Amino acid sequence: NAGVTQTPKFQVLKTGQSMTLQCAQDMNHNSMYWYRQDPGMGLRLIYYSASEGTTDKGEVPNGYNVSRLNKREFSLRLESAAPSQTSVYFCASSEYAGGNTEAFFGQGTRLTVV
C-alpha cells in the first residue's frame, strides 16, 4: 500500500519563485494536513482539511495556500517563496478528524529557498 505520497522529495527554489507540493493518499481518509518541521520547533500545522471541500488555517499559514482537489489529494502552494520557508514539509491524513484515528504521514519534502 502506498499510503501517503508526497512529491517532490527534494526541491530548491529561488526567492520569489512559486511551486506546489503535491500530496495524495489512497486510504480513503477524510482529513488531510500539511505541516512544516524546523529544527527545535517540532511540527507546526500550516493548513488542514477536515473533510473534502473544507480547508482551515493552522498555526503558520502565512505565505501558503492549499487546495483540497478531491478526497485523495491535498496540495500546498507557495506563491512567492522566501528563505524563511526553507523547511521539511510533511503531508498527513487520518480517517476522520476526531477520535482515536492516528495520522499517517508522507515521507516529507525537503525544500530549500535560496
Place this chain on the structure above:
Amino acid sequence: AQKITQTQPGMFVQEKEAVTLDCTYDTSDPSYGLFWYKQPSSGEMIFLIYQGSYDQQNATEGRYSLNFQKARKSANLVISASQLGDSAMYFCAMRETNQAGTALIFGKGTTLSVSS
C-alpha cells in the same frame, strides 16, 4: 501558550533500561486525544500509541506505555527495555477541537539516544 510541552530536548539511556519521555498538554476541551510518534534519523513519522481523554486505563502497545495523569495534564511515554533502534526523535501530539475544526498539534520533540 504552548498546547503541548516536551521539556526534555534530549534523553540518554542504556540498552535494556526503561526511559520516560515527558509530555504535558493544555486544553479546555473535555474530549481530546493524545498521541506519540517516533521519527528516526531517516525522517519518517511512525505512530506509536494513543490515549483518549475518556479512557480509564493507560494505553499500552508492546514496549510502549502511556502514563496518563489527567488531573496533571500529563501524558508521558514509557519505553521499557530500550533497544538501540529506539534512538530517534519522539513527538507528543494532541488532537484538539476548536472553532475552526479538529487538528493534530505537536510538541517540539525529545531526542532519545540509546547506548550499548
